[in-house]
Amino acid sequence: MHPFLKACRREPTAFTPVWLMRQAGRYLPEYRALRARRGFLELCRDPDAAAEVTVTAVGRLGVDAAILFADILLVLEPMGVGLEYSRGDGPVIQRPVRTAEDVARLPEVLPEEAVPFVFETAKRARAALDGKVPLIGFAGAPFTLAAYLIEGGGSRDWLRAKRLMHGEPGAWHALLDKLARLTARYLNGQIAAGVEVVQLFDTWVGCLAPAAYRELVLPHTRAVIQGLAPGVPVIHFGTGTAGLLELMREAGGDVIGLDWRVDLGEAWARLGPGVGVQGNLDPAALLAPPAEIRRQARAILERAAGRLGHIFNLGHGVLPETPVEHVIALVEAVHELSRR
């Protein structure tokens, strides 16, 4: 079994496996060249091209896992909300969901009919990887999907989402119910198509107070995770979650993804036994000289020392301005410094 899969199961590995969120992204010249000719959605809808992007990054970087080339909002597009990737890839939702009526009007979509190209990409990427490294599938968690749907795009404070959440809890729960069913079906489709691990991105959940998370988010995230095909490890990820870790664990997941704003050792102690941890280098660290990158990677490995189930990663995606050679230096450093 590959070290990445072993680590997901908290089994001993010869070294700490590493992959990076957005490892096939804009910081890669090959990817930028491809994107100069084609839009993001167009690329996602072409399973051959998307599978190639998925696989190329692995060869270029020497990482221990591939991740499906897609986006967490893709699955919302068939709902008719007017999803577009404009302004430097920032997603825009032309017809945001703001009221109880908007929620009721949202159609139930079947991912297999709505985004068949994602499953096709998974099949082709899995075949092209040929067992070299495992393939990760992913989806947005109900809170993060709802936040985008309500705001109509990214936001710093997610105030419109919070206003619905606290002002119309009935509409909020109806929306998250719908999104939880969709997400479980979407991930199960990816699993059927060949992904070996899934990551649930609750990217922006860290904007919430713990009490709000417990009451208005946790049950829906748990429903997604409990609805997944058994035997496939689940990585449950968010950013800014230093105050939510115990609750995220309660919601589920074999591995909890940390960002960089929490000490990995303390976070793991709080999470308790029986769970792995992914993270947790600041993506900004990759802008520093390689010697400093190595120093920070070593510090994180030391914080994880002696525990089974650490997957090295950044605390969020690779920044577009990151030099490729710094990413490669990180991957090499993690492999070398963690070899047991």
Place this chain on the structure above:
Amino acid sequence: MHPFLKACRREPTAFTPVWLMRQAGRYLPEYRALRARRGFLELCRDPDAAAEVTVTAVGRLGVDAAILFADILLVLEPMGVGLEYSRGDGPVIQRPVRTAEDVARLPEVLPEEAVPFVFETAKRARAALDGKVPLIGFAGAPFTLAAYLIEGGGSRDWLRAKRLMHGEPGAWHALLDKLARLTARYLNGQIAAGVEVVQLFDTWVGCLAPAAYRELVLPHTRAVIQGLAPGVPVIHFGTGTAGLLELMREAGGDVIGLDWRVDLGEAWARLGPGVGVQGNLDPAALLAPPAEIRRQARAILERAAGRLGHIFNLGHGVLPETPVEHVIALVEAVHELSRR
């Protein structure tokens, strides 16, 4: 002694004192009317007007403390970096500090010569308050000041600041040394002018990894706090700090200011005995109906129950779109629900 000062000293109070960051801000119609006629800097430079803004909010809301009307970046203006408050009050620094040479060129400024109007505002506000409620002074902490100086304004990721921090630690420490000396002198000047408590705003420090905070920030924040006139309580505040609380306490402060992304009870347990806590309602909660505001205030008071030294506040400033009557409802709810 007023309940707010007692709480800062962890002495018993008849009810939990409450004040709100940005309680004299854009959500107040009186303030918007004033600002329609005058720029922000102009207002700060007029001690009579600034003192009036400070005092008016207290009467309007019934809060237990006044806070000096000013801004954390004011003290940087005399450094010649081209500070402006344009674009809806967002600060802009025309000549950011990006290199070791820029840092070396920054002049040492004497607050008493550079921003005498702040001290004059403090004197007049203290006199106008006439002992009704205590007056809080404040300053930006070295990290947050440096982050604005380097970025040239606000930022989501503070990447330029992190790049200097990790790439040129010598220049970084030189900058923070300079800012720490300035900040201690500035706060001591406010204390001499009559403020009774000071709050150190390390507003954006939550963007950092704990290891980076310990090495590159903590010594400078500690230098500020240790340099202050004895006997004046210090509130040490930041946002997104759920992963930094123990280190912030190590840096100093009689009261640690929490944002809303951490459970108050757990945070206090982690901070340990001998320290007060300020917070921690999500400012977005004030957009919800008053019954929901009351419910959330009660939940926070319950988390603080039985411990001395809780000051109720939001986790960050009042949002401009907040209805004034919701703020008043919160203050009344805190007073009523906490009465012992």
